[in-house]
Amino acid sequence: MFDTDIYNQKMNEAIDHFASELKKVRTGRAHPSMLDSVHVEVYGTKMPLNQVSNITAPEAGMILVTPFDVNNIATISAAIRNDQSLGFNPSDDGRLIRVPVPPLTEERRRQIVKQTSEKVENAKIVLRNIRQDVLKHAKKAKEDKTITEDDLRGIEKNIDSQIKDFSAKIDEMFKSKEAEIMKV
Structure with missing residues (x-):
């Protein structure tokens, strides 16, 4: 059969x-999975963002990225900024990265x-x-x-x-x- x-x-x-x-797919609300496509070059290897940081969305228009190693902040910010499909402009304060999610x-x-x-x-x-x-x-x-x-x-x-x-x-x-x- x-x-x-x-x-x-x-x-x-x-x-x-x-x-x-x-x-x-982005719906207007910030969600940690919006950054799933971002890969960061750290320690000589390209890694997914969620493996080098903690990603949260404390409010509808903001994603917070807290790196496990603060030395990687500049690299993580650059990786998020360089992902053109996202169109995000992150800012960091030396400890964590704020990614404002503009309204659609x-x-x-x-x-x-x-x-x-x-x-x-x-x-x-x-x-x-x-x-x-x-x-x-x-x-x-x-x-x-x-x-x-x-x-x-x-x-x-x-x-x-x-x-x-x-x-x-x-x-x-x-x-x-x-x-x-x-x-x-």
């Missing part, structure tokens, strides 16, 4: 990845929604690729005579139904995030 569990797991992983990508303009909100919709399309492409893999392996199994023509049709119907459900879940997650982004 043809096993679709591996493909279900791949689709769930695609949804989880999409959810983690949505968490990175209407134009910037629309731009963020557009970028997020590209992530939606990428997630759906991943689902379609998984569907193609399932159908390819199912047709191969039919050629090898391990499944029948009826089994193949059942698998196609089942996978199409699952893809439709997962796609609807992605759309629902996007609508929720879009509302969050556009809310002033």
